[in-house]
Amino acid sequence: MRTGLVAVAALTLVLSVGAGPAAAKGGEIGGSGNEYFRSDPAGAPTTVHQTFGLTDDGALVGDWDGDGVDTLAVRRGNRYHFKNTFSGAIANFSQSYGTVDDEVLVGDWDGDGVDTLAVRRGNRYHFKNTFSGAIANFSQSYGTVDDEVLVGDWDGDGVDTLAVRRGNRYHFKNTFSGAIANFSQSYGTVDDEVLVGDWDGDGVDTLAVRRGNRFHLKNTFSGAIAEKVVTYGRDSDHAFSGGLDAAGGTGLGVRRPPPAPEPAPAPDPQPPVFTYGTLRSGQSAHYLVEGRTSWEQLTRMPYMDLYMIPGYTFPWAVPSAGEYGAVGELMDFPSASYWDMIARLDRYELYDPSLPPDSQRYYYRTQRPTLHAPSAWVYVATQRWQDYARSSGTLITTGDFTRW
Template identity: 45%
Template sequence: MSILGAGLATTGLVAAGATAASATGSPNNDIGEGYYASNSWDSTTGTHFSFGDTLSSVFVGDWDGDGVDTFAVREGNVISYTNTFGHVDHFEAVFEYGREGDQLVVGDWDGDGADSFGVRRGNAYHLRDEMSGGPADTIVNYGRADDTVLVGDWDGDGADSLAVRRGAEYFLHNSLESGPADEHAVYGRADDTVLVGDWDGDGADSLGVRRGITVYLHNSITTGAAETVLDYGRSDDGLIVGDWDGDGVDTPMVRRADAVEDAVLAAATAAAEGRSADLDAVTNVDGYDELWYAFQGFYDPPMTPSSIQGCGQDFNTGVIYCDVYADGHERPVGRAEVAPLGANEFEIIGYEIFADWEGTPQ
């Protein structure tokens, strides 16, 4: 029995805080292998998948130029990446770039629509236009060695360039050249976690900040009030932003240490074995008050749950929705609604048996 992460999939994100994740350069150093993505800031539901290890440093970018962002991981100076959005069993390519101690940055340096890597050494940036090892195509000095660096398409010309953060001040440059900043803005507070993305789909990146669970998004590189203010996720979530569906708008993804999969798997295993451990009464299956009985008593021949896939979560309520598959059936046979009670326990709060599954009810 297994739980499989459902498929999901920027350019223009950077979290400028010390441990935040970024498609534009900083790795996601938050702990967790569970990712929950949403295609709008208004939605609290999203697609859930697992990726990598709990401690993986994850980078996000559009490596193949298809408009959808996917993941890469780094170990030492070895980068592995995938063009598939969501859970994967293998990477498309693996290559070496830079030195083990280099800071990596990610961006579309040549405006061809595809992101690639660069390395930072002090205030020097060695940028490569292809997803492969080799010499840098562009070397540029910008800012100071102790600046926090951001990457984004500040002027909407299709190519990413650099910005540096000093406290709550931002110095943005619209080309990959040394020289003074083209734009300067003061935004948020010095201890904010900063996000970079295209919030309104106009082709230009701008800033956002996160304080606890509250996110403030601004649609221009100016001082002023945020156009969008909302609470999202939990305070201990890692927050990543990207264009997960290729619509040109960057939206959120949270990263969590994923006890979700283990707990749902334990519940499904108990159901398959005919045990009611860690299961509360199922309220919407007529005459049956345990999930395993819904599987093994409602159909002839009995079904055995084999996997729970396609899980999504309402981030505000914590409720998780999963499709349930049974042995010998290609399509899901039902949908479970579960809520976490603890690290290894879930409450089954609803269950729906699909009417068009391949079989005959008793």
């Protein structure tokens, strides 16, 4: 995949050819994500890969500076942030227009080569020819409130106008007055996603339908057969159209949804036990587990301190804010004997799993992460013993009972 840097260099080359009519058309791109991929009109592999805005922004494409290149804008409420290049995170300028609930359209309503906004309310459209001021330059009623609306230059005069879709029938309007369509066309099916662009670079915008990642490009207003079929992007992408250069007609683009988060691993039904005191290798109670483990690993348990308490010869695990934590050994047991071993350790620690933590004699058993296991059983001092350890005990500063 080519990088954005390469694409910008290519763009500079193209710009010297000279500006032509804007070619991006229509409404918001839809979907989510802040990664955009663009291709040239021939449907070549990605020539621009751009990251812009936030994943939940509304997104639009248009020629905001009249150089013949269609670029992105993002919408947040009724505020629009326009970008004139394919790289960099900062918008070139911004505009507020309409309300947060308006459906927004992009087109070149006055034929000056610059795309601007329009908002739709029901079947009434309020067109703006500049990027400042709240008042529409003119308005038009067309079609019904239920119509899907498209924008394009259907007659090649450089001015974008509306079309409405009803099922798979499209009613094209070349002017901003009058209720009667200039002409109509049937294309594709009622379920097709439709795009508008000048696929053949003759200055006239026509339809394309998208099925999965295949785009059926139509260059005329009659006949059911696509002149060209292009494969681009992924089924899960949201598609749009836009011109990458001044001369070559409209290309395809996709907005890619952010990757789904990795599913959390299933919790270990038999996590290892983190031993930090007398159960450790060489310590007085190690005989309870010696020769019965399936796996052992020296490790640390962050956010756990070890204390000695006067009158006792074994350490007490006390939750703390310390990232270094307690040193100990992870011990796992064969699956067949696992719960027998846990029961054996519970008895040794005087832990009764049928009682809540505060009802335990010394310790309660809970799970905590360690450096070498996402979760491990650990016997933690009950709240009463935690308080006593902090007030009257001695912190094992090394975190290691065997080196204290």
